[in-house]
Amino acid sequence: xxxxxxxxxxxxxxxxxxxxxxxxxxxxxxxxxxxxxxxxxxxxxxxxxxxxxxxxxxxxxxxxxxxxxxxxxxxxxxxxxxxxxxxxxxxxxxxxxxxxxxxxxxxxxxxxxxxxxxxxxxxxxxxxxxxxxxxxxxxxxxxxxxxxxxxxxxxxxxxxxxxxxxxxxxxxxxxxxxxxxxxxxxxxxxxxxxxxxxxxxxxxxxxxxxxxxxxxxxxxxxxxxxxxxxxxxxxxxxxxxxxxxxxxxxxxxxxxxxxxxxxxxxxxxxxxxxxxxxxxxxxxxxxxxxxxxxxxxxxxxxxxxxxxxxxxxxxxxxxxxxxxxxxxxxxxxxxxxxxxxxxxxxxxxxxxxxxxxxxxxxxxxxxxxxxxxxxxxxxxxxxxxxxxxxxxxxxxxxxxxxxxxxxxxxxxxxxxxxxxxxxxxxxxxxxxxxxxxxxxxxxxxxxxxxxxxxxxxxxxxxxxxxxxxxxxxxxxxxxxxxxxxxxxxxxxxxxxxxxxxxxxxxxxxxxxxxxxxxxxxxxxxxxxxxxxxxxxxxxxxxxxxxxxxxxxxxxxxxxxxxxxxxxxxxxxxxxxxxxxxxxxxxxxxxxxxxxxxxxxxxxxxxxxxxxxxxxxxxxxxxxxxxxxxxxxxxxxxxxxxxxxxxxxxxxxxxxxxxxxxxxxxxxxxxxxxxxxxxxxxxxxxxxxxxxxxxxxxxxxxxxxxxxxxxxxxxxxxxxxxxxxxxxxxxxxxxxxxxxxxxxxxxxxxxxxxxxxxxxxxxxxxxxxxxxxxxxxxxxxxxxxxxxxxxxxxxxxxxxxxxxxxxxxxxxxxxxxxxxxxxxxxxxxxxxxxxxxxxxxxxxxxxxxxxxxxxxxxxxxxxxxxxxxxxxxxxxx
DNA sequence: ATATTGCATGATCTA
DNA sequence: AGATCATGCAATATT
Numbered sequence: 013x014x015x016x017x018x019x020x021x022x023x024x025x026x027x028x029x030x031x032x033x034x035x036x037x038x039x040x041x042x043x044x045x046x047x048x049x050x051x052x053x054x055x056x057x058x059x060x061x062x063x064x065x066x067x068x069x070x071x072x073x074x075x076x077x078x079x080x081x082x083x084x085x086x087x088x089x090x091x092x093x094x095x096x097x098x099x100x101x102x103x104x105x106x107x108x109x110x111x112x113x114x115x116x117x118x119x120x121x122x123x124x125x126x127x128x129x130x131x132x133x134x135x136x137x138x139x140x141x142x143x144x145x146x147x148x149x150x151x152x153x154x155x156x157x158x159x160x161x162x163x164x165x166x167x168x169x170x171x172x173x174x175x176x177x178x179x180x181x182x183x184x185x186x187x188x189x190x191x192x193x194x195x196x197x198x199x200x201x202x203x204x205x206x207x208x209x210x211x212x213x214x215x216x217x218x219x220x221x222x223x224x225x226x227x228x229x230x231x232x233x234x235x236x237x238x239x240x241x242x243x244x245x246x247x248x249x250x251x252x253x254x255x256x257x258x259x260x261x262x263x264x265x266x267x268x269x270x271x272x273x274x275x276x277x278x279x280x281x282x283x284x285x286x287x288x289x290x291x292x293x294x295x296x297x298x299x300x301x302x303x304x305x306x307x308x309x310x311x312x313x314x315x316x317x318x319x320x321x322x323x324x325x326x327x328x329x330x331x332x333x334x335x336x337x338x339x340x341x342x343x344x345x346x347x348x349x350x351x352x353x354x355x356x357x358x359x360x361x362x363x364x365x366x367x368x369x370x371x372x373x374x375x376x377x378x379x380x381x382x383x384x385x386x387x388x389x390x391x392x393x394x395x396x397x398x399x400x401x402x403x404x405x406x407x408x409x410x411x412x413x414x415x416x417x418x419x420x421x422x423x424x425x426x427x428x429x430x431x432x433x434x435x436x437x438x439x440x441x442x443x444x445x446x447x448x449x450x451x452x453x454x455x456x457x458x459x460x461x462x463x464x465x466x467x468x469x470x471x472x473x474x475x476x477x478x479x480x481x482x483x484x485x486x487x488x489x490x491x492x493x494x495x496x497x498x499x500x501x502x503x504x505x506x507x508x509x510x511x512x513x514x515x516x517x518x519x520x521x522x523x524x525x526x527x528x529x530x531x532x533x534x535x536x537x538x539x540x541x542x543x544x545x546x547x548x549x550x551x552x553x554x555x556x557x558x559x560x561x562x563x564x565x566x567x568x569x570x571x572x573x574x575x576x577x578x579x580x581x582x583x584x585x586x587x588x589x590x591x592x593x594x595x596x597x598x599x600x601x602x603x604x605x606x607x608x609x610x611x612x613x614x615x616x617x618x619x620x621x622x623x624x625x626x627x628x629x630x631x632x633x634x635x636x637x638x639x640x641x642x643x644x645x646x647x648x649x650x651x652x653x654x655x656x657x658x659x660x661x662x663x664x665x666x667x668x669x670x671x672x673x674x675x676x677x678x679x680x681x682x683x684x685x686x687x688x689x690x691x692x693x694x695x696x697x698x699x700x701x702x703x704x705x706x707x708x709x710x711x712x713x714x715x716x717x718x719x720x721x722x723x724x725x726x727x728x729x730x731x732x733x734x735x736x737x738x739x740x741x742x743x744x745x746x747x748x749x750x751x752x753x754x755x756x757x758x759x760x761x762x763x764x765x766x767x768x769x770x771x772x773x774x775x776x777x778x779x780x781x782x783x784x785x786x787x788x789x790x791x792x793x794x795x796x797x798x799x800x801x802x803x804x805x806x807x808x809x810x811x812x813x814x815x816x817x818x819x820x821x822x823x824x825x826x827x828x829x830x831x832x833x834x835x836x837x838x839x840x841x842x843x844x845x846x847x848x849x850x851x852x853x854x855x856x857x858x859x860x861x862x863x864x865x866x867x868x869x870x871x872x873x874x875x876x877x878x879x880x881x882x883x884x885x886x887x888x
Numbered sequence: 889a890t891a892t893t894g895c896a897t898g899a900t901c902t903a
Numbered sequence: 904a905g906a907t908c909a910t911g912c913a914a915t916a917t918t
């Protein structure tokens with residue numbers, strides 16, 4: 013073979029250099045092919061063992077013997093793969109007339125023709141479904157030397173219904189990359205060149221396999237075709253496979269194929285299927301994700317499917333924009349907690365790092381410039397750590413970028429390369445943006461619903477579905493999806509919790525705090541009492557809030573408030589009474605308020621537009637609430653974000669309804685900004701004493717309320733006891749107060765013991781608390797919860813307010829605490845009484861002139877109130 | 889006190 | 904069993 017295709021090996025001048033130079037000694041794992049015609053480095057396009065051994069390559073036309081140059085392949089020469097073995101250059105193909113080369117201009121990027129399109133192949137072999145559109149940019153035509161059933165040798169795995177068919181995971185040696193983006197490159201970038209390196213005798217970088225199908229006819233001739241899915245942007249016929257579960261796939265592949273040399277064509281459902289499935293909505297299809305085997309892979313270490321890029325064509329198009337550049341998806345990674353953490357280190361999969369990033373020999377690595385989707389260029393340090401005789405690759409300094417993209421653990425970063433520039437691109441995908449197949453079921457989008465139905469009905473002839481369905485008989489696709497979710501969520505969380513998490517759990521974990529707010533509901537038992545403090549009405553519940561299902565509250569012009577909830581079965585939105593406490597799961601059958609819509613079969617009350625309006629309004633409100641939580645509902649209203657002045661009562665459109673606003677403090681309801689609801693779960697986030705944020709103000713108000721209620725309770729008790737018996741005031745009280753104050757107990761206990769406690773009769777609860785000094789303040793509970801049985805209140809809130817607003821000394825004097833003041837002043841400084849004074853004054857008057865010490869006490873109190881049930885009384 | 893860095897450990901995955 | 908990788912942690916640097 014006088015091949016004119018250069019197989020020169022190239023290597024780098026040094027390990028840190030990205031320059032490939034001819035003639036340098038080759039290091040293991042580093043070489044490239046260079047076309048001696050055009051001088052470009054190139055990769056093997058298709059590697060097929062029909063034609064040649066794996067290590068000789070595919071270099072010349074079988075018919076005429078002319079070399080097949082990389083440039084030729086990329087730009088002009090279309091090839092014919094001959095079933096009989098070999099390849100025809102385009103000239104021979106044309107002259108032979110065997111192939112009716114349906115030359116698609118888009119096929120330039122591939123430069124290969126086969127005698128039949130994949131769809132045609134499939135249609136003749138198995139299901140008869142045409143899939144001619146699968147390779148609109150990679151049109152393959154396979155020439156058949158013989159007219160009979162040659163195409164059967166090239167079944168597409170996903171179209172192969174034969175149970176002997178397999179989804180094959182090719183062995184590395186058998187795989188050949190066919191990166192569209194690569195082919196057309198005239199000059200490989202540094203990184204391209206990196207990727208070109210290979211240590212394998214196949215002379216090529218390879219992909220992890222795509223899907224293969226075993227020859228159902230047991231042909232002795234085995235064909236391996238692996239075609240990368242790096243379709244250039246603009247391909248509207250993306251692969252509507254939804255996030256295959258890699259592991260399932262791999263297992264299926266390996267278990268079935270196990271070394272067999274099968275066809276390796278990526279699964280693409282037929283157009284007909286797509287059309288039947290969801291109206292051939294290209295825009296939608298193009299957004300569905302498929303795990304694409306990377307355009308380049310590693311030789312010795314396959315790239316794990318979990319890192320296969322799942323970028324959609326639409327995203328590719330967005331990335332590439334109007335440029336002529338080709339975006340080559342490389343890999344992606346789900347961010348772990350440590351990746352997304354503040355440490356700023358993104359652990360790179362070793363295989364990916366070594367395959368796509370420049371080689372580094374020193375741990376210090378290299379600075380790597382990566383452009384994000386906004387066009388902003390980031391420079392990260394690409395480096396590694398020695399680790400167990402191996403390397404651990406990391407990108408350092410990613411925090412700004414991660415933050416810029418607002419990524420969190422569980423989100424996905426994608427790495428692509430723009431060819432021919434070779435520029436590295438970094439994209440991202442929020443965890444919630446993945447559309448698992450599971451979510452298609454019952455989706456509000458009828459197209460997705462349709463997709464789901466078709467998937468389950470078997471209409472979708474995708475191999476993965478078929479195989480799984482075939483195995484389980486129960487539509488394994490959603491299971492695979494679920495498992496995928498599991499896998500994706502696996503790495504979220506601490507190391508010790510690195511367990512498989514059920515998708516439901518994962519869903520919960522992905523809930524933001526704000527979202528969790530929407531699920532908090534008032535306790536089911538008991539009615540709240542309303543307290544007005546400083547023109548604010550507060551609803552007080554005796555029980556802590558409970559979790560319920562998320563719903564949207566609306567209000568009508570009449571003031572009637574409603575609640576909208578989504579059925580967990582049919583996902584329709586139903587109207588419910590405002591005060592109904594939704595359980596975590598709720599379905600239409602439980603809609604006892606509307607007999608017409610107490611079944612999932614009942615039509616939506618809301619039209620599409622209405623629903624959108626409702627959701628949008630809710631979203632807007634949330635957004636605004638998050639951003640400006642301190643603003644009142646009135647402000648929202650005035651800002652036009654909340655429409656409380658809608659049309660008449662009978663208006664049914666959600667657009668005419670509005671997200672409910674109330675002057676009452678909507679405690680533990682959506683929008684609640686109370687101390688419990690607003691505080692982050694961890695209780696972190698310290699507030700300065702002078703802070704007037706919503707949290708602190710709420711804390712202060714709550715504290716004031718608490719104090720008033722304490723007093724009220726004690727007054728009641730006092731009155732009650734006074735009626736019952738004659739009490740002898742003895743010295744015991746002084747002793748008790750003294751001991752309490754010396755313990756540094758706060759005002760609550762002091763009041764309980766001395767001021768409010770019935771004299772001569774100990775309140776066991778208070779005493780116990782006082783003695784231990786560890787009373788816990790539960791803001792979710794009614795302050796006198798333990799005394800509910802004491803009866804209804806007879807003390808007006810206004811009087812209590814006045815009471816609470818009196819100066820502290822007056823307050824103390826009125827309650828017989830004068831001696832305590834002096835005692836405290838005489839005792840050890842800031843403990844006890846000054847704290848009492850400060851807190852009292854602070855809370856009651858919010859005196860801006862509080863001493864720092866007092867503020868500090870306040871702050872401590874704040875924190876404890878905010879974050880935990882720890883004792884607020886222990887001064888130590 | 890806090891942040892950063894480099895490495896070690898061990899859970900998990902894969903062959 | 905070996906490889907991978909998420910994360911813990913100690914040492915060091917910085918504020």
